[in-house]
Amino acid sequence: MLKAEIFVYLKKSISDPPGIAVLNSLKSLGFDNVEKVRMGKYIVVYLNENDIEKAKEQVKLMCEKLLCNPVMEEYKFNISEE
Template structure:
């Protein structure tokens, strides 16, 4: 089973990297770019057939290692 995890900064947290990308895109002539948020995308290959068990494990991994719950939020798909 494969988990696709998307980790982003919470909406209320300032994203300086995203700001820099917005400015860079505008400088390159992409004037229609209003805002950019930069996050992480993690794919995990799991040796687990049971979807519920996999879901529980991925939540634990995100809480313990992959995301910083203070400033980030995550979501994931399993397939």
């Protein structure tokens, strides 16, 4: 079994209202040195697969077909043995 950890996040040029909301909340809690916050999705996919190269190809397709909106988002992932 392989475990893919996928990180989907907004492109830098896209504004991030949830991130701004969290930034303001952190500041109000006294975390004054917080400069910026960006919110994204952390998706863990468990694959019944042993070949890491095959798994990489599949995860790329999953991101392109479903998990990531290419207009506004980018993604990165890592794959490890579960």
